[in-house]
Amino acid sequence: METGLNQLKSELDDLDCEMIEEVEKRISEAGEIEPRNYNSWKNLIHYLTLRNADRRDLQLSLHNAGLSALSNSESHVRFQLQAIQRRLGKSYAHKDLATCTYPFAKAILEENVNRLFGQQKSKSHHVMVTLDGQNGTNAEEIADFMKRGMRIARINLAHDSEQDWLAIIQAIRQAEQMNNGSCKIYMDLAGPKIRTQFLGMQVDESALKIDKGGCFYLTDDAEGLDQSKLVMISPTETSILPFLKKGERVLIDDGKIQGIIERKISDFRVEVRVTHIFKKKPTVKPGKGINFPDSKLKIDPLTDYDLKVLPFAVKHADLIGYSFVNRPKDLAHLMEEMRKISEEIPPAILKIETALAVTNLPALLIEGMKMPFVGVMIARGDLAVEVGFERMSEVQDEILWICEAAHVPVIWATQVMESLHKSGLATRAEITDASKATLAECIMINKGAHTAAVLESLAEIAKRMEGHRDKKRYTFRALSIAQRFLSKKSGPL
Structure with a gap:
């Protein structure tokens, strides 16, 4: 021994x-x-x-x-x-x-959480609710959301206009007065979301037929291609085309269409072989997302559109979500642009939604530590497509562990209780997912018809789980199963 x-x-x-x-x-x-x-x-x-x-x-x-x-x-x-x-x-x-020490770590994380998401009287998790021009201008409804646990309002700057955003902010301020409380405002920059668009004589088509084993072209123009027979797709960000290489995967429409680059014809044209189609109709439509999980795309996540709306975000947002951030220099660029606008800038939330961002997470966090406060969002929509659905659970955990080591608060986002939100009835799987979401400091929900029901369910789930768990550290609250069993002298009922 x-x-x-x-x-x-x-x-x-x-x-x-x-x-x-x-x-x-x-x-x-x-x-x-x-x-x-x-x-x-x-x-x-x-x-x-x-x-x-x-x-x-x-x-x-x-x-x-x-x-x-x-x-x-x-x-x-x-x-x-x-x-x-x-x-x-x-x-x-x-x-x-x-x-x-453990007490120090606990205190610094709590301070970071309070600064980013606001202070709460209870230990309950912070909840972020997505608002837009349709569901975000009714102050009474927002006040009700706040009573049920909403602490942060999310505005996606990829949609609506400054006029719409101002109307949402005004409604939030009115709701704060009704509740005698506060609500943080989080604004998402749009980033370079790469989507499908058609070219040439196909530009007005609503869908193009594709076949498993067949090919389509990613290109910036249709010149020299047979437009009557070949499917031609132009990514909305054509600057990514030179970075694509033979053998790399191409995923369209959240991975429902999967292919592999078979041939690189030029810097701005590649031929893609379709390997899988996971949808009833074998077609591709315009406006669908494209992901390149194997490619090292050297494009700036801060688009011209983002720079245009950034002054509004710096002026009105408490937090700014940085979409498709991949490298430390991306974050440095955002900080530089914000400081051109104002000396007082809101903290950035790093949206981890690419495989490259996962790889670079430690370096991104260290860059973020150059500012007083920084946060992370596990943006599971694009991230799941990028890393593969089978790996998503593992990657979620890895992000949570590394962020806890850096004392950086995390937002758990995308499809949280989505069935309940849309239909009014939760699935068993999403209840379990919501339980896992309580490992993060904040939970984000999208818009839907049953926001109040989702907030109530999340509050109940969080209350139950917080008695058993502190982050991933299980705690020994009295267990009712044990109490019932030991209090009875006889056997099972």
């Missing part, structure tokens, strides 16, 4: 040294980090070091020794490691103790 404990001590010492070394390697970037985020930056590096190798054998050894297995230590990982070492007899000078 003593040999086993000595081996365990040695492994923990090695891991501790790795964490220190990784921070030292990157200490030059720490000078740009907002001072209040320094400990969060350091803890993120510590956590990434922990997850840089397979630690399952170490965890099992810790568990067998009756010690913490590090599995719930995202927010304070080196402090937890040192706590284990102290249990094993190691002593530390005060200056060598990790500064990111």
